[in-house]
Amino acid sequence: MNRQNPCRVACIGSGGVATSLLQALYHAGYSITQVYSRHLKNAAALAHKVEAEAIDNLQHYRDDADVVIVALPDDTIESVLPCFAAGKALIVHTCGSLAMQVFEHQGIAHYGVLYPLQTLSRQRVVDMRDVPIFVEANTPANTIFLQSLAGYISKNVSEMSSEKRLQLHLAAVFACNFTNHLWSIATDILQNNKLSPALLRPLISETLAKATAAKHPQEVQTGPAYRGDKKIMQKHIKLLNNNELQQKIYALLSDSIQRSAINFAKFRFFATFAV
């Protein structure tokens, strides 16, 4: 296949982020040179899709790419960086909570970050055009280059510092990872009582629609804790008596909801007089 884009991309990693980014770049006309994974099978599966070479040994990295995307878990990234020292490629990582500083003192001239804010898996296709991508680089020229590259993937690209990216990732952990865990607990409660998890779907969708339509989700907070209904809260905690951890989660989140409700009411009270 004749690649329209002269830029060549290599990728270290073959998970959800690597798969989503590489496929988007490939479809945008970029040439993909190599895909590395510890497991050759995984590297080969992705490499096949983007006409690249699969490798499972970083010593086989050819240093002929313009950009190397290191899409590995945060805590393994530092260990692979020496492979790219003294090379000419722009090396980027894709993590939310890893500062760009990780590249310093590694002998790498061009580096940056390309962080797609989405939960990406190998199996599940996501429309990358709608995924916000945040870039950061060590020089203005590299920043512009990364913005242009990310612009081939998504229509929502912006520059963001490491500090802000960390805060954004923290917010995402609350809004998504923790939320998914609460849905998981809810599913367990339903299944333990032979009730279908599908029963909650209209309620979950509407809760999200309401939170999104509001200026702040706090404005549409409901439930026993918000109303301060101690009788119901006690009933619920009693019902969880075979699971101490879930009891603690129930009590702590209810406490937090009640405090937020009081603060929110205070804020509105003072806001009324501040006009």
Added chain:
Amino acid sequence: MNRQNPCRVACIGSGGVATSLLQALYHAGYSITQVYSRHLKNAAALAHKVEAEAIDNLQHYRDDADVVIVALPDDTIESVLPCFAAGKALIVHTCGSLAMQVFEHQGIAHYGVLYPLQTLSRQRVVDMRDVPIFVEANTPANTIFLQSLAGYISKNVSEMSSEKRLQLHLAAVFACNFTNHLWSIATDILQNNKLSPALLRPLISETLAKATAAKHPQEVQTGPAYRGDKKIMQKHIKLLNNNELQQKIYALLSDSIQRSAINFAKFRFFATFAV
């Protein structure tokens, strides 16, 4: 307006549940007799929409309805029940966590529960046809009657015991009230860092879509806690150092996610050998 349905409904309460149920019944041709609220203005706003009389004193209840919907907060319901003693109407409450037993020894002959599993507000119109409604009554005849009435509102009606309804409500608190609070915390983190809350929307939608598509949300759990990435978790907790409650929530939910991940892996390991 000529009402096609001979059944007459009164309503105690004028909040989100009352408004949604009464409007749906009114549009299905039911006659609405009276709407009560402590605040006449609220009663009048709803009564006007459904051609009913507004009252703010329960002594003005006329006892000419076939069904009285008591759509009040759980902890206030018991106090209004004496008004309906010795009447002939079927009295129902609409709460998730209040057992049907609340009607016992109140001198009420016909009673039951009509629980719509949805977050309903006065202002926001929800398509009630999709809202699951769970009914329970003190006699088979009353159950059939309530099922028929609820069938005019929703296409998803089923009978459910008080015990199961309580479990369902508990699951809903985790899946919706607590989830909304986590979105609220995420929004605070973003706003404190001058980042737009809209940034997280594609991620939240995809997280929900993934959880819904999976057999169990646990299967699609991701994030630092799930991966056991202690470095990131420590960074995040440090970032929350001006908010001890949020630090506790972060630590507790991360702990719970890690334990669930271990149990889930164990379960899959044994399930492989159990075949």
